[in-house]
Amino acid sequence: MAVAIVALLGGCVTTQEQRIGAADPADQCRPFVVALDxxxxxxxxxxxxxxxxxxxxxxxxxxxxxGNVRGAAIGAATGAIAGAAAG
Structure with a gap:
């Protein structure tokens, strides 16, 4: 279950090209946008x-x-949510 949660969270991360678009040589602010991103x-x-x-x-x-797998699964899900929120 924890592996599935981590895989789903990893899918949320995108590259800079996907977030800020292609580089425009005429854009003087591009280095600042990349740094912020x-x-x-x-x-x-x-x-x-x-x-x-x-x-x-x-x-x-x-x-x-x-004392069982169900308890471990519930603990993993709860821990993942709390850990992500703390991170």
């Missing part, structure tokens, strides 16, 4: 890392406290 990549990485760590920790705690 790069900050989005920085935060996306933190969100994905937080989701992975949260899902792992949630699955372990859910498995221990719940």
């Amino acid at each position: 790069s900050s989005g990549n920085f935060f996306a990485e933190d969100i994905i890392k937080g989701a992975v760590i949260g899902a792992s920790g949630g699955a372990i705690l859910g498995g221990i406290l719940g």
